[in-house]
Amino acid sequence: MYLQSLAIFACVNMIAVAGLVLLTGYTGIFSIGHAGFMAVGAYAAVISFKYLAVPFLPAIIAGGFVAVLISVIIGYPALRSMMAGDAFAIVMLGFVSVVRISITNIKPVFNASFGISDIPRLSTMSVVLAFTILSVWFMRNFLKSHYGKNCIAIQQQETAAEMVGINVLKTKLIALMISAFYAGVAGGLFSFFATYLAPTNFSEAKSDDLLAAVVLGGINTLSGPLLAAAILVVLPEFLRFLAIWRLVFYGAAFVVIMQFKPEGLMGYREISFKWVGRLYGKVRGKARD
Amino acid sequence: MTKQTPLLDVSRMNIVFGGLRAIENVSVQVSEDEFIGLIGPNGAGKTTFFNAITGYVKPSCGEILFDGKSLARKPPSKIANCGISRTFQNIRLFPKMTVLENVSTPMHSTPKYSVWAAMLGLPVVKRVQAETDRRAMEFLEILGLGEHKNRQAGTLPYGLQRRLEIARALAASPKLLLLDEPAAGMNNDECSELIELLREIHKMFSLTVMMIEHHIDIVLKLCSRIYVLNLGQLLAEGTPKQIQTDPKVIKAYLGERRRKA
Ligand SMILES: Nc1ncnc2c1ncn2[C@@H]1O[C@H](COP(=O)(O)OP(=O)(O)O)[C@@H](O)[C@H]1O
Numbered sequence: 168m169y170l171q172s173l174a175i176f177a178c179v180n181m182i183a184v185a186g187l188v189l190l191t192g193y194t195g196i197f198s199i200g201h202a203g204f205m206a207v208g209a210y211a212a213v214i215s216f217k218y219l220a221v222p223f224l225p226a227i228i229a230g231g232f233v234a235v236l237i238s239v240i241i242g243y244p245a246l247r248s249m250m251a252g253d254a255f256a257i258v259m260l261g262f263v264s265v266v267r268i269s270i271t272n273i274k275p276v277f278n279a280s281f282g283i284s285d286i287p288r289l290s291t292m293s294v295v296l297a298f299t300i301l302s303v304w305f306m307r308n309f310l311k312s313h314y315g316k317n318c319i320a321i322q323q324q325e326t327a328a329e330m331v332g333i334n335v336l337k338t339k340l341i342a343l344m345i346s347a348f349y350a351g352v353a354g355g356l357f358s359f360f361a362t363y364l365a366p367t368n369f370s371e372a373k374s375d376d377l378l379a380a381v382v383l384g385g386i387n388t389l390s391g392p393l394l395a396a397a398i399l400v401v402l403p404e405f406l407r408f409l410a411i412w413r414l415v416f417y418g419a420a421f422v423v424i425m426q427f428k429p430e431g432l433m434g435y436r437e438i439s440f441k442w443v444g445r446l447y448g449k450v451r452g453k454a455r456d
Numbered sequence: 457m458t459k460q461t462p463l464l465d466v467s468r469m470n471i472v473f474g475g476l477r478a479i480e481n482v483s484v485q486v487s488e489d490e491f492i493g494l495i496g497p498n499g500a501g502k503t504t505f506f507n508a509i510t511g512y513v514k515p516s517c518g519e520i521l522f523d524g525k526s527l528a529r530k531p532p533s534k535i536a537n538c539g540i541s542r543t544f545q546n547i548r549l550f551p552k553m554t555v556l557e558n559v560s561t562p563m564h565s566t567p568k569y570s571v572w573a574a575m576l577g578l579p580v581v582k583r584v585q586a587e588t589d590r591r592a593m594e595f596l597e598i599l600g601l602g603e604h605k606n607r608q609a610g611t612l613p614y615g616l617q618r619r620l621e622i623a624r625a626l627a628a629s630p631k632l633l634l635l636d637e638p639a640a641g642m643n644n645d646e647c648s649e650l651i652e653l654l655r656e657i658h659k660m661f662s663l664t665v666m667m668i669e670h671h672i673d674i675v676l677k678l679c680s681r682i683y684v685l686n687l688g689q690l691l692a693e694g695t696p697k698q699i700q701t702d703p704k705v706i707k708a709y710l711g712e713r714r715r716k717a
């Protein structure tokens with residue numbers, strides 16, 4: 168049971184991170200407040216399930232779409248005003264706080280800071296696994312398509328991207344909407360496993376978790392951040408002290424990464440096993456010398 | 457010498473940066489198939505002129521007509537899709553993409569399938585990809601970059617990077633090609649290669665070209681007409697012969713070069 172819950176948390180984290188890979192790792196937009204979309208998706212799913220009698224799976228999807236709606240309301244003006252990238256990050260940082268504080272103060276339905284409890288545990292291992300596999304597969308296809316290429320172009324040279332005819336605002340918005348959908352779905356799945364939903368579940372620290380997976384995992388890669396997402400859930404469980412020192416660890420890791428490997432550990436590469444062959448070749452070459 | 461409706465018609469354009477008048481009352485007409493030179497000392501406003509046409513800076517007044525339609529209020533991507541393509545003075549490639557991917561970008565700037573098709577990985581995605589690669593490869597061959605197709609653009613030597621920028625601009629199938637100092641940093645051999653190349657693509661794609669260039673011999677060899685900018689103002693306009701003998705030009709531009717030499 169303990170291992171299973173760990174696996175479910177890892178999967179949920181991977182879904183949210185897969186979305187953030189598109190926004191941050193490919194399009195180059197830093198979102199420090201992505202957990203806000205998880206919160207929106209979670210509350211939307213749980214409320215539509217409990218109060219509007221929407222069945223479980225449609226409720227999860229609805230949560231994703233509400234997150235998309237919110238992302239457009241926030242993202243459209245922020246991205247349109249051509250603010251520098253940093254400004255968008257700050258808007259997002261404000262956004263998580265606004266979401267958390269709003270929910271904390273709405274008594275009807277949201278039940279303020281007490282949160283919503285008695286949520287049935289419908290996010291079983293198989294459901295969560297199916298969602299994870301599908302999300303990763305959809306994201307992989309999208310990133311490999313011309314849409315993904317346009318996102319990379321914007322991240323690498325925005326001026327040139329415009330010159331070749333890429334509608335930068337539209338492409339960024341699509342990336343934001345898809346990543347918000349992923350975060351919303353992840354938030355919903357999480358709540359239906361935790362059986363309890365409180366404003367503190369998706370705080371700024373959760374946003375740091377997601378961003379850490381993308382930064383550590385690398386840019387222009389999906390498998391790197393997914394691996395990092397799983398590791399960042401599992402590792403603190405085995406090394407308890409890491410859980411307490413997590414933010415310190417992130418800070419130190421970020422500094423080291425920015426200094427020595429700004430593209431992240433797996434930047435511009437997908438995980439493959441070709442290196443086994445290369446290593447083998449090297450060892451043999453050495454042996455011959 | 458100009459036809460009835462010029463392809464590019466810029467009239468009395470002004471551009472102000474804070475207190476600096478970067479472009480003052482500049483009017484330029486370019487007809488189809490022309491190869492136009494735009495010269496002038498550093499800081500004359502040449503790049504700014506290109507930036508205005510391509511929508512990166514907004515003129516404070518004046519009108520830009522392309523193919524008879526106003527370009528005002530159009531963002532750069534829309535202007536690009538109208539048929540104006542450019543290279544940059546300071547190279548702006550997608551450095552971590554391969555050479556082939558760089559040239560492909562204008563062809564898929566508006567993907568030919570929906571977001572849903574992309575996510576589901578429908579067969580159309582692969583088909584369009586193969587078609588795009590094939591066409592991109594043609595441009596690379598024409599520009600002599602075929603053998604480098606899988607290299608990261610950022611790792612190419614400088615001269616090839618400039619070439620790749622031209623290839624990428626051509627891949628957008630433009631009517632008007634704007635070249636911002638395509639020969640900057642090139643040696644004499646590379647310059648003569650570039651002259652041949654530009655002459656060839658001008659003919660092959662029946663393009664209209666406008667080129668900013670400091671190597672005056674390149675401009676004299678390629679351009680049928682030359683505009684001279686100085687301190688944001690149009691100093692002279694005419695054939696290479698007229699420009700070479702224009703006393704104002706000699707004083708402001710050629711003269712300055714002679715002093716330096
Ligand atoms: N975005 C900008 N903001 C402020 N000043 C600018 C900007 N772009 C160009 N300038 C100024 O406008 C003048 C013309 O620059 P530019 O067009 O680059 O000259 P050229 O290409 O002829 O060498 C210069 O004095 C330059 O500093």
Ligand SMILES: [Mg+2]
Nearest residue numbers: 502503504545
């Ligand atoms: Mg210039």
